[in-house]
Amino acid sequence: MIAKNLDNINLEEFPVVIFGSGPAGLTTALELEKKKIKCLVIEAGEEEYSQNSQQLYEGKIIGDNLSDLSSSRLRQLGGTSGHWGGQSKLMEPYDFNLWPIKAEELNIYANKACNIINIKNIFRKSSLNNYFDQIEFQYSTVRFAEKYKKHIKDSKNIYLVLNTQLSHFEGKNKLVDEAVCIFKNSTKKIKAKYFVLACGGIENSRILLWTREKSKKLVNENLPIGKYWMTHPWILGGIGAINKQKIVKKLNNEFINYEGPLHFASKKQLLDEKKILSAEIYMTAKEDEKLYKEIIRDILCVAPEYGKKISHNLFKKDLKCGNIFMSLEEPSNPNNRVALDLIEKDQFGIPKINLFYNMSKLTVNTAKIFLEEFSSLCRKDDLGRIAIKDNIYNLEGYENLGSFHHLGGTRMGINKFDSVINKDLKVHDINNLYVSGSSNFVTGGYTNPTLTIIQFAIRLAEKISERLQI
């Protein structure tokens, strides 16, 4: 059932209340429904995109540039899946080294998670050398609102309420008693056995920080809420000409998708030996003809002999010329954090956020070393030639083309001093409050986060249903 407000809903009948109807929140609701567990899903936004709703996602960024916070996430039914690119992949096993959970424990949910976003659970990999793999992504076209709206309307176990803002949780003795929600100007308090906060990579931190302000007895004052915030800087690393045929030969014909985009990612050995973070580079499937010509002209000027060598392949499928984009991992830094604005509040009386963010030198160095090692491989094995963007080469920094992934802030871990939740997504020292979404990530890897978010959301439904059965 979908309702426009909380009126006429018996709020006593739900053992589980989920805040947020994005991939994290809806996945848990759908999984609980399969187990015949009733849940109430509260969405702050409307059924579709609205400018008024989006304005509530505004926030100040203090430090280095990031994508605008009111456009990089969506406050509506289905959350940010309403405009995501759909690029999906499981995280690398080595990404979980600092997490309290291992990849194997999570990947048992991979099939289910892939079904939810209508992709194949196939992520092939081909080893190029000790440092690099050719990798494969799957591309989802699922928008959660489109895919699940009718299902939820007809459902007897999922009640979805729109236009209702969660303000904070109230409670004591390690238990949340009520969630305080605001609809227009009226306040309603919702009771449940278990509460799931799944409002997004920044909103999760904001609500928890505000809860700590309002209910000091409920939230441990030492939890690093809002801290260790990260993104995946998406940058232009360079340009290059790559001979696909030669890569096929090198990979012993295990080349993945000759017609598709080219993706190469770092292996653990590169990270360990060079002391850098994880990264991925890619060249799009479609060639930009103008850029192609510019690159060839550049090569003919700086490397005439090589230019002559590749000239017979011009504009053929074997020779790929274009931009080299990168997706980079960032280190977890407690100083990059979501904090409450002490002065400005939104229309619900909840403080807006200040996002303190500075790009890290280690990330710039990661980009440089990755590109240098990759270009050296290309030169040695004559796979192509790469040009590195000068600001990266000189370690001056990079221009962030977009930072759409909001990671960290309610970090997962064992220790209460550097984490907010445990591996089951339960907030430390609160027995019935869970946080779900990319805010839980300990490290970001290079992989887009949605598939991992969904894996955790399925696992969360399992954990909650186990507790309800006891």
Place this chain on the structure above:
Amino acid sequence: MNKKMLRRSFLKKNLLILASLMIFKLDLYTSYFKLKKLKKKRNFIWHLNIND
């Protein structure tokens, strides 16, 4: 052939050579300039082999 004709033919021939040289030079100059400009605009550092 009178003197006038000879001078005209000489000028014609030389003008042709001059024009083709100019075009040739201009062409070289243009591409050199463009590449310079291109490099300045694009700011990429190529990683090449010595014999490239």
